[in-house]
Amino acid sequence: MIARKTAPRSRAKLAPKAAPKTTPRSDDPTVVKVALGARSYDIVIGRGIMASLGARVAALRPSARVAIVTDQNVARLHLGAVAAAFADAGIPASRVLVAGGEGAKSFRGFEEVCEAIIAARVERGDLVVALGGGVIGDLAGFAAAAVRRGLDYVQVPTTLLAQVDSSVGGKTAINSVHGKNLIGAFHQPILVLADTATLDTLPAREFRAGYAEVAKYGLIGDAAFFSWLEANWRDVFSARDASGSVARELAIAVSCRAKAAIVARDERETGERALLNLGHTFGHALEAACGFSDRLLHGEAVAAGMALAFGFSARQRLLQKSEAARAIRHLAEVGLPTRLKNIPGGPPPLEALMELIAQDKKVKRGMLTLILARGIGAAFVASGVEERDVRAFLSEKLAEQ
Ligand code: NAD
Ligand code: GLY
Numbered sequence: 001m002i003a004r005k006t007a008p009r010s011r012a013k014l015a016p017k018a019a020p021k022t023t024p025r026s027d028d029p030t031v032v033k034v035a036l037g038a039r040s041y042d043i044v045i046g047r048g049i050m051a052s053l054g055a056r057v058a059a060l061r062p063s064a065r066v067a068i069v070t071d072q073n074v075a076r077l078h079l080g081a082v083a084a085a086f087a088d089a090g091i092p093a094s095r096v097l098v099a100g101g102e103g104a105k106s107f108r109g110f111e112e113v114c115e116a117i118i119a120a121r122v123e124r125g126d127l128v129v130a131l132g133g134g135v136i137g138d139l140a141g142f143a144a145a146a147v148r149r150g151l152d153y154v155q156v157p158t159t160l161l162a163q164v165d166s167s168v169g170g171k172t173a174i175n176s177v178h179g180k181n182l183i184g185a186f187h188q189p190i191l192v193l194a195d196t197a198t199l200d201t202l203p204a205r206e207f208r209a210g211y212a213e214v215a216k217y218g219l220i221g222d223a224a225f226f227s228w229l230e231a232n233w234r235d236v237f238s239a240r241d242a243s244g245s246v247a248r249e250l251a252i253a254v255s256c257r258a259k260a261a262i263v264a265r266d267e268r269e270t271g272e273r274a275l276l277n278l279g280h281t282f283g284h285a286l287e288a289a290c291g292f293s294d295r296l297l298h299g300e301a302v303a304a305g306m307a308l309a310f311g312f313s314a315r316q317r318l319l320q321k322s323e324a325a326r327a328i329r330h331l332a333e334v335g336l337p338t339r340l341k342n343i344p345g346g347p348p349p350l351e352a353l354m355e356l357i358a359q360d361k362k363v364k365r366g367m368l369t370l371i372l373a374r375g376i377g378a379a380f381v382a383s384g385v386e387e388r389d390v391r392a393f394l395s396e397k398l399a400e401q
Helices: 008-014 050-060 072-088 107-119 134-149 160-166 196-201 204-221 223-238 242-265 272-277 280-289 298-315 321-333 350-360 387-399
Strands: 030-034 041-046 066-071 093-098 127-132 152-157 171-176 179-186 191-195 367-373 379-386
Touching: 030 242, 041 242, 050 072, 050 152, 050 191, 066 072, 066 107, 066 134, 072 093, 072 127, 072 196, 093 107, 093 134, 107 134, 107 171, 127 134, 134 152, 134 160, 134 171, 134 179, 152 160, 160 196, 160 204, 160 242, 179 280, 191 196, 191 242, 196 242, 204 223, 204 242, 204 272, 204 298, 204 321, 204 379, 223 242, 223 321, 242 272, 272 367, 272 379, 280 298, 280 350, 280 367, 298 321, 298 367, 298 387, 350 387, 367 387, 379 387
Parallel strands: 041 191, 066 093, 066 127, 127 152, 152 191
Antiparallel strands: 030 041, 171 179, 367 379
């Protein structure tokens, strides 16, 4: 038996009445507000808006200095433009460079970033700037939450995943030997600036992995957006011409609006925000089994996890098999992994997966809490999932050729 925790009304709030329209391009960036009272902030989305970063920061904190935290890859490609934006606005900026990759979200990485921010004489009233993907956002955000008992910070996300998910909502963290994101804080940024031009330099595999989180918003609560993605994903991926560029910006804006709405209603994940973890229980288990390595990127693991969540929902007769197949087909069509046998290096054994699933969301008396779906755009928190049903389902999936 599966108990539903989330009221249907909260799902309905997520769904727009119509599919997004690719309106003619305007040079004005899109601004999405995250409404959190005194901690509200804007997500500014647009192509070529990096030059406006200094002026936007100066408007928010007129006399602040900044410490820009970034990784080697992003520094090589985008730090020059960011430093120039601050210089043009007369804002003193120091640089903190870390090695990229999930390994940076460690106690050692955290210590290095904190010490570097302190050494740069960043005081209360100054700002940390997280320039990079989700790893840098999570790490620099957590350092900002801790140094001098809390500094304000700005997210400048440069991966698709970070632009649609990790830079928004204030979850910051490093990893523990016991699992991912186990040490962290809720600490909201004061501004998110997503220049979509930075995605031009992102490797195709990283872009695709980030797209899993875009599709996630459609699957969670916005069937019209999912249909729009089915029709327009090629433009979102290519962005070679004006219509592609508009489609990409639109997909990012719709995603940010969906996340901002959920975060505004449930900042600390006491209820509805858990929906954003669709695919994450299965996904985290796969990611952990692959050693949090390049073998399976976070977004790829989420895609495979969402495919499993929809497959399991169909097996539990919560939705039609054809509806689950449609969700999975789209993820596969864009090149994301959806089958266990496609996990690079081979799928993890059943017992290892079950152990990791139990660690991610504690099993209570043989029951699990998972995010399942009654349809595309109709995800819900299912609290009474029998562990043995999950085991039987995964066993079948592992046997598939
Ligand atoms: P990432 O930060 O590791 O970036 C991926 C790679 O792309 C890195 O090698 C990076 O150097 C490179 N890169 C970044 N921007 C680039 C650009 N514009 N051009 C070229 N290369 C670029 O990975 P990610 O997928 O952005 O983030 C994954 C992390 O985000 C995970 O640690 C995950 O736990 C976290 N996350 C956090 C939240 C949250 O709410 N805080 C949500 C989702 C994911
Ligand atoms: N990515 C999950 C959350 O922000 O809640």
